[in-house]
Amino acid sequence: MPLVPDIVIESLPRLMSGTWVTIQITALSVIIGLCLAVPVALMRVAKSRMLSVPSYVFCFYFRGTPLLVQIFLIYYGSGQFVDLLQTVGLWQFFRQAYFCAVLTLTLNTAAYTAEILRGAIEAVPWGEVEAARACGMNTRVIYRRIILPKAFRLAWPAYTNEVVFLLQATSLVSIITVMDLTGVTRVISARSFAFYEMFIAAALIYLVLVYGVLFVFRRIERRITSHMQAVS
Amino acid sequence: MPEFLNLQGYGSLLADGAKLTILVGLFSMVIAMLLGLFGAWGKLARSRPANFIAGAYTTIVRGVPELVLILLVYYGAPTLLQDIAATMGVELFIDINPLVAGTCTIGFIYGAFSTEVFRGAFMAVDKGQVEAARSVGMGRVLCFRRILLPQMWRFALPGLGNVWMVLIKATALISVIQLPELMRNADIAARSTRLPFTCYFLASLIYLAITIASLLGQQQMERWANKGVRKA
Numbered sequence: 001m002p003l004v005p006d007i008v009i010e011s012l013p014r015l016m017s018g019t020w021v022t023i024q025i026t027a028l029s030v031i032i033g034l035c036l037a038v039p040v041a042l043m044r045v046a047k048s049r050m051l052s053v054p055s056y057v058f059c060f061y062f063r064g065t066p067l068l069v070q071i072f073l074i075y076y077g078s079g080q081f082v083d084l085l086q087t088v089g090l091w092q093f094f095r096q097a098y099f100c101a102v103l104t105l106t107l108n109t110a111a112y113t114a115e116i117l118r119g120a121i122e123a124v125p126w127g128e129v130e131a132a133r134a135c136g137m138n139t140r141v142i143y144r145r146i147i148l149p150k151a152f153r154l155a156w157p158a159y160t161n162e163v164v165f166l167l168q169a170t171s172l173v174s175i176i177t178v179m180d181l182t183g184v185t186r187v188i189s190a191r192s193f194a195f196y197e198m199f200i201a202a203a204l205i206y207l208v209l210v211y212g213v214l215f216v217f218r219r220i221e222r223r224i225t226s227h228m229q230a231v232s
Numbered sequence: 233m234p235e236f237l238n239l240q241g242y243g244s245l246l247a248d249g250a251k252l253t254i255l256v257g258l259f260s261m262v263i264a265m266l267l268g269l270f271g272a273w274g275k276l277a278r279s280r281p282a283n284f285i286a287g288a289y290t291t292i293v294r295g296v297p298e299l300v301l302i303l304l305v306y307y308g309a310p311t312l313l314q315d316i317a318a319t320m321g322v323e324l325f326i327d328i329n330p331l332v333a334g335t336c337t338i339g340f341i342y343g344a345f346s347t348e349v350f351r352g353a354f355m356a357v358d359k360g361q362v363e364a365a366r367s368v369g370m371g372r373v374l375c376f377r378r379i380l381l382p383q384m385w386r387f388a389l390p391g392l393g394n395v396w397m398v399l400i401k402a403t404a405l406i407s408v409i410q411l412p413e414l415m416r417n418a419d420i421a422a423r424s425t426r427l428p429f430t431c432y433f434l435a436s437l438i439y440l441a442i443t444i445a446s447l448l449g450q451q452q453m454e455r456w457a458n459k460g461v462r463k464a
Contacts, residue, residue: 064443065436066404068415073436076422077429171297175408182300189307196308203296203304210295 005197011188018184019205025098025180026167029105033166036106037113042143044118055114062111067169070108075100075176101173109166116162120155121147153224160217164210171206181205237430242421246431249417250438256335256413257400263339264395268346275351286347293344298402301341306333306409334406342399349391354380356387386457393450400442414438 008015043055062070078085078094085091093099124147132142174183181202189198222229239246274286293301310326317324357380365375407416418435422428 061436061440064440066401066415066439068404068407069418069432069436069439072415072419072422073429073432077432080427080429168297171299172405174299182297182303185300186303193311196304196312199300199304199308203292203300206297206300207292207295 005194007188007192007194008197008201011184011198014184014188015181015201015205018179018181019209021178022167022170022180022182022209025102025105025170025173025178026163028102029109029166029170030163032102033106033109033113036110037117038148040110040114041117041121044114045121059111059115062108063115067104067108068172068175071101071104071172071176074104097173097176097178101170101176101178105166105170105173108169109162112162112165113159116155116158117151119158120151123154124150153228156217156221156224160214160221163217164213167210167213168206238425239421239427239430239434240425242425242431245417245421246414246434246438249412249414249435250442252412253400253403253414254442256331256338256403256406256411257396259335260338260342260399260403261396263336264342264346264399265392267340267343268350271343271347272350272354275347276354290344290347293341298338298341299405299408302334302337302405302409305337305340306330309333330406330409330411334403334409334411338399338402338406341402342395345395345398346392349388349395350384352391353384353386353388357383386461389450389454389457393446393454396450397443397446400446401439404439 040055040058043051044059046052074094075097078091078100082091085094128146128150129142132146137145170180171182173180174186177183179187185198185202189195192198271286271289274282274289277283306328310328313326314324361379361383362375365379370378403413404415406413407419410416412420414435418431422431425431
């Protein structure tokens with residue numbers, strides 16, 4: 001048997017296009033999810049119950065149920081409200097698997113990230129907040145200058161894990177017919193019966209992606225915490 | 233009953249699915265814990281090959297999406313075995329049971345995660361305990377059984393709780409290989425009743441209930457395990 005089976009080499013271009021879709025979906029969800037997670041986390045730590053309870057329910061629901069159920073809920077579930085969505089003019093979006101996939105992954109990662117950020121915000125030393133207040137900063141400025149930058153640094157290692165999980169979770173979008181790396185692999189292997197060759201190839205590509213992301217994020221971590229590192 | 237809540241008798245199908253989900257979850261968790269104990273031993277042992285195997289196991293499994301591994305095992309393993317048999321001139325036909333394939337794959341994946349949990353827990357046990365045991369003449373195995381194993385659980389419980397929480401949600405993925413667990417049955421119900429949102433939402437609430445019950449159970453177990461520890 002050759003080291004790399006022919007079928008894998010032949011389908012390399014299609015695997016690469018699938019990989020590109022995986023990267024796209026991951027990047028979109030990570031970026032939009034992060035933008036969503038910051039306000040959700042701020043709502044979570046707010047004193048007002050009107051703000052903290054909805055945020056708590058959102059996080060609890062998306063963290064407590066499987067991602068696959070969420071994807072089906074949004075993609076197939078929206079079909080129950082076709083008339084309503086058509087009158088609002090949103091049906092053209094919910095009809096597309098790609099849109100639903102990104103939407104679900106975004107909401108999912110926003111919930112997990114908000115939870116990570118909440119922990120980090122609560123871990124910011126109170127003395128720093130007091131010092132900022134003593135300098136005359138108001139709450140808004142304190143959040144912008146002191147709490148959020150510190151919280152991001154504290155949250156970074158946990159956030160790295162979340163991004164890696166999200167990257168792997170994007171494989172689920174293949175179930176609703178999006179042609180990401182897993183989707184392409186499933187189609188090719190079902191046609192050629194080269195199941196283990198194709199899936200091992202896909203697994204290797206995922207390994208490269210995951211450890212690539214880890215490498216980059218560790219680099220950034222060293223950068224943003226360079227002032228806190230012990231001199232050795 | 234309003235139209236959108238009429239499940240047309242498919243409610244019991246969801247209940248059956250929930251039972252199977254919990255069953256698969258428990259079996260996978262047992263496999264994951266056994267593999268985790270072996271893996272932790274492999275990582276901590278003073279043997280190069282064991283270190284290497286355990287390291288490769290956790291690195292690979294944690295870098296590849298669960299879905300890809302499930303498909304690899306379910307579709308790939310039989311064809312691989314058939315191909316190997318064919319090169320030796322044996323005609324072989326293998327058909328894996330989805331229940332066995334799903335349970336073993338989920339157990340195998342989360343074994344890698346519990347390896348890290350157990351490794352941390354073993355290292356958290358006070359070194360003096362082991363030294364004391366060795367000095368009164370206990371052998372390595374006896375010391376492991378009487379000293380390390382009972383004391384390690386207290387440190388392992390929070391991590392194992394997390395693994396269980398992620399594992400039970402990951403069982404939803406086995407629905408792609410047609411195992412009639414909660415997710416698959418919700419899918420069947422959604423197609424038959426034409427109420428996808430209702431069915432998937434109900435399924436998500438069942439998963440949520442399992443999560444809440446697990447959280448409460450975990451609290452109880454941690455309280456029990458920490459009975460003998462004085463807290464500040």
